[in-house]
Amino acid sequence: MKRHFSIVLFSFVMGSILLAACSGGFAATSWPGVTLQGDVVYVAYGGSVFAVGLKDGSLIWQFPEKPDAQKGFYAAPAVLDGQVIVGDYVNVLHSLDANTGAEQWTFTQAKGRWVGSALVVGERIFAPSSDHNLYVLNQQGKLIWAFKARQALWAQPVVKDNVVYLPSMDHSLYALSVEDGRQLWATDVGGAIVYSPALDGDNKVYVGTLANELVALDAQSGKILWRFAAKNSIWGSPTVDDGSVYIGDLSGTIFSISASDGSSQWQVDAGGPVTAAGAVTPQGLVFGTENGNILMLSRNGQKVWTQTVEGKIYSSPAVADDRMVFGVMAGEKLLVAFDFSGNPLWSFAVPK
Amino acid sequence: MWDTLIITPFINVLLFIYTMVGNNFGIAIILFTLLIRLVTHPLTVQQIKGAAAMQDLQKDKRWLDLQAKYKNEKDKLAQEQMKLYKELGINPFASCLPTLIQFPIIIGLYQSVIKTLANSPIELLNLMRHINVSFLKVSELIPLNSQFLWMDLGQPERLNLPFIPFGIPVLAIVVVVTTYLQSKLMATPTGNPNDQTAMMTNMMNIYMPFLMGYLAYTLASGLSLYFVASNVIGIGQYALLGKLNWKNLLPGQKPKPVKSK
Numbered sequence: 001m002k003r004h005f006s007i008v009l010f011s012f013v014m015g016s017i018l019l020a021a022c023s024g025g026f027a028a029t030s031w032p033g034v035t036l037q038g039d040v041v042y043v044a045y046g047g048s049v050f051a052v053g054l055k056d057g058s059l060i061w062q063f064p065e066k067p068d069a070q071k072g073f074y075a076a077p078a079v080l081d082g083q084v085i086v087g088d089y090v091n092v093l094h095s096l097d098a099n100t101g102a103e104q105w106t107f108t109q110a111k112g113r114w115v116g117s118a119l120v121v122g123e124r125i126f127a128p129s130s131d132h133n134l135y136v137l138n139q140q141g142k143l144i145w146a147f148k149a150r151q152a153l154w155a156q157p158v159v160k161d162n163v164v165y166l167p168s169m170d171h172s173l174y175a176l177s178v179e180d181g182r183q184l185w186a187t188d189v190g191g192a193i194v195y196s197p198a199l200d201g202d203n204k205v206y207v208g209t210l211a212n213e214l215v216a217l218d219a220q221s222g223k224i225l226w227r228f229a230a231k232n233s234i235w236g237s238p239t240v241d242d243g244s245v246y247i248g249d250l251s252g253t254i255f256s257i258s259a260s261d262g263s264s265q266w267q268v269d270a271g272g273p274v275t276a277a278g279a280v281t282p283q284g285l286v287f288g289t290e291n292g293n294i295l296m297l298s299r300n301g302q303k304v305w306t307q308t309v310e311g312k313i314y315s316s317p318a319v320a321d322d323r324m325v326f327g328v329m330a331g332e333k334l335l336v337a338f339d340f341s342g343n344p345l346w347s348f349a350v351p352k
Numbered sequence: 353m354w355d356t357l358i359i360t361p362f363i364n365v366l367l368f369i370y371t372m373v374g375n376n377f378g379i380a381i382i383l384f385t386l387l388i389r390l391v392t393h394p395l396t397v398q399q400i401k402g403a404a405a406m407q408d409l410q411k412d413k414r415w416l417d418l419q420a421k422y423k424n425e426k427d428k429l430a431q432e433q434m435k436l437y438k439e440l441g442i443n444p445f446a447s448c449l450p451t452l453i454q455f456p457i458i459i460g461l462y463q464s465v466i467k468t469l470a471n472s473p474i475e476l477l478n479l480m481r482h483i484n485v486s487f488l489k490v491s492e493l494i495p496l497n498s499q500f501l502w503m504d505l506g507q508p509e510r511l512n513l514p515f516i517p518f519g520i521p522v523l524a525i526v527v528v529v530t531t532y533l534q535s536k537l538m539a540t541p542t543g544n545p546n547d548q549t550a551m552m553t554n555m556m557n558i559y560m561p562f563l564m565g566y567l568a569y570t571l572a573s574g575l576s577l578y579f580v581a582s583n584v585i586g587i588g589q590y591a592l593l594g595k596l597n598w599k600n601l602l603p604g605q606k607p608k609p610v611k612s613k
Contacts, residue, residue: 030472074472089472112507115472130471151495154473169495191491194473210480211491233480233490235473250480275477314474329474 032327032334033076033117036318040098041325042084044073045334048350049086049094051101052335054320057346061101063094067350072113076156076315080120081139085127087114093127095141105141117156124178126164128153134166136181145181149174155237156196158205163219165205167193173207175222185222189215191233195277198238198245200259206245208234214247214255216262226262230255236277236316239285244299248274248287256301266301277316281324283340288313288326296342305342309333355482358460359467362388363482366468367493378500378577381465385581388461389589395450400595402450405442412440462578469498469574471506498574505574521569523576528565530583535560536600538590 032045039054047067051060064071072089079085083104084096093107093114112131119126124144125137130152136144151170158165159178166174169192175184191211198206205219214228231251239246244265248254250273256265272289279286284304285297290312296304311331317324323345325337335348365387370380389396409415414436422429437444470476476494483490498505503523510519535557568576590596 030474113471171491192494194476209491210494235477250477275473314477 029072030074030115031312031314031329033074034315034318034325034327034335035076035079035117036320036325037079037098041318041335042077042079042086043327043335043348044075044077044086045327045329045350046073047071049073049077049084049096049101050334050348050350051084051098052348054323054325054337057335057337057348059348059351062351063096063101063103075114076117078118078120078125078156080125081123083139085118085120085125087118087127087129089113089115091129091131093118093135093137093141107135107137107141107143109143110135112152115152115154119156119159121159121178126157126159128155128157128166130154132168132170134164134176134181147174147176147181147183151192154194158197158199160199160219165197165199165219167195167197167207169193171209171211173197173205173217173222175219187217187222187224189213189217189224194235196237198240200240202259204259206238206240206259208236208238208247208249210234212249214238214245214257214262216245216259228255228257228262228264232273235275239278239280241280241285242299246278246285248276248278248289250275252289254278254287254295254297254301256299268295268297268301268303270295271306275314279317279319279324281319281340286317286319286324288315288317290314292328292331294326294338294342296340307338307342307344309336354460358456359464360482360484362460362464363468363479364484364488366464367483367488370496371488371493375497376500377468377496377498377505377574378503381505381574381577382581384465385461385578386585388457389582389585392454392457393589395454396589397593399450399454400590400593402443402445402448406444409436409440409442458582461582462575465574465578466572468496469506469572470496471572500573500577503573503577505577506572508570509568509573509576523573523580524565524568527568527576527579527583528561530580530587531561531564532557533601534583534587537587537596537598 032043035042041052041054043050047069049063053060073086075087077084077086082098084098087093091110095104097104110129110131112129115130116128123139127135132149134147134153138144149168149170151168153168155167162178164176164178166176171188171191172186173189174186189207189209191209193207193209203219205217208214210233212230212233216225218225230249231253232249234247234249236248243259245257245259248270252270252273254268254270258265270287270289271293272291274287274289276288283296287295292309292311294307298304309328311328313326314329315327317326323337323339325335328336333347333349337345339345366380366384369383370377373379418432467479470479502511503509509523511522512519564579568579
């Protein structure tokens with residue numbers, strides 16, 4: 001009798017733990033994706049997409065009306081002509097009315113999560129999916145062409161001069177024709193690319209890789225020009241400004257590298273792992289770290305000021321004329337806004 | 353502590369197997385499950401022996417006499433039972449302790465598979481922190497090749513056939529069947545099929561396959577593959593030890609109640 005009761009009890013405990021492990025451990029989670037357009041900040045996080053006023057952090061709308069944790073919105077929304085384009089973790093790309101948050105259309109052909117943000121150029125939407133495909137849609141959500149890489153696409157592509165630069169987890173950076181998706185070149189950079197490449201005015205394209213390298217390529221041919229070895233994996237996009245490339249790595253080091261030859265200019269200890277791209281502001285370069293540090297650095301690597309927020313910063317800030325907004329994970333607040341001197345302006349928490 | 357002792361070593365072994373079998377994550381999951389089952393095999397044997405000893409004891413005349421004699425004196429009954437355990441050299445925890453030791457290992461195995469199937473940036477970031485870079489190369493490992501047969505192990509599985517308009521959840525069906533088979537084949541006859549615990553056990557035998565099937569239907573197929581591998585290896589283990597009750601599969605077959613005097 002007792003033995004059978006133990007078996008039943010054990011099975012129930014086992015079942016409960018399995019369920020708990022599944023709902024908690026395997027839940028599709030990632031960090032918030034933040035986009036700024038005009039005077040509205042759009043943030044995708046968990047079961048909702050929020051539109052928040054840049055001026056005061058007030059909620060304008062949220063989609064859906066009641067959060068849907070099953071969906072999982074984490075890719076930064078893209079904004080186009082009154083539409084907000086945002087993908088979820090159940091493979092649906094949504095077009096929302098930018099003013100009201102009402103759903104306009106959905107694209108459901110993808111068979112993988114929308115981890116990377118879509119890019120809007122002109123009237124086209126370039127949407128990278130983790131099903132390995134880059135889907136190019138028109139404003140009504142109709143497919144124009146698709147390009148299939150060998151592995152998942154987690155990063156927003158970049159378009160310049162009618163060329164799409166598409167980073168992939170398959171270690172390759174692809175250059176495609178905007179018109180029809182024809183592959184112009186593909187270069188294996190030696191490691192998975194999690195975030196977007198950066199382009200400069202000097203015909204160079206830069207990518208950070210999980211193989212701990214920053215790689216510079218010729219934008220025309222895809223030829224590797226130089227490699228820079230960081231201390232750990234590079235997650236964020238490189239930031240290019242005035243002949244220098246700035247990146248942070250998981251070791252918590254921020255590097256300044258010469259764009260011309262890949263030589264090291266300076267490095268700074270950020271005090272925590274860096275996964276987010278830096279951003280250029282009138283005061284200097286700003287970086288966020290996993291342990292919630294915000295650092296403003298001068299262009300020669302001096303710390304101008306530091307701030308700390310409660311939570312983790314994994315993505316780059318959205319920078320406006322007089323302020324910047326960070327998405328925060330695992331904190332009380334989802335968004336925090338600072339001026340360029342490091343003074344907090346407002347914060348936004350997920351409505352309860 | 354949990355991560356250091358269980359998850360990190362498990363993930364590294366799983367990834368090591370993955371590199372050894374030509375970057376095939378499906379085979380790696382199966383071999384890793386087999387490896388863990390082999391390592392914990394002595395515990396399984398001990399558990400089976402302990403359970404068998406307890407089962408034999410419940411048929412023992414002295415045990416049954418005690419039950420009848422101290423039916424209304426629970427404390428006294430417990431004392432007498434302990435005496436009988438000592439006399440017969442039976443450890444009542446012999447079947448329970450190995451299960452308790454195996455339990456965190458099974459949970460660790462399950463969590464390692466989940467973590468290794470990293471399907472979002474934060475999951476990948478967490479996975480990379482578990483990888484021992486001195487013997488595994490992150491640049492070659494990431495991204496993991498999650499294709500196995502017709503499945504993407506990071507996605508729920510459906511088999512699409514040209515003449516059927518919807519995908520068939522083959523793996524979820526196999527999970528239901530193997531879980532059911534495992535629970536039926538490993539079940540030992542209960543003392544009295546009409547008592548409450550026996551009914552609960554029977555209900556669990558129905559409930560668990562569907563629970564596991566639902567998980568397999570909705571979660572990544574890498575986990576479903578682990579469920580199937582675990583079930584099949586478990587059945588194989590019991591078969592090798594000659595402990596499978598094939599009669600339980602026969603329709604209308606009811607375990608014989610133990611006669612009490």
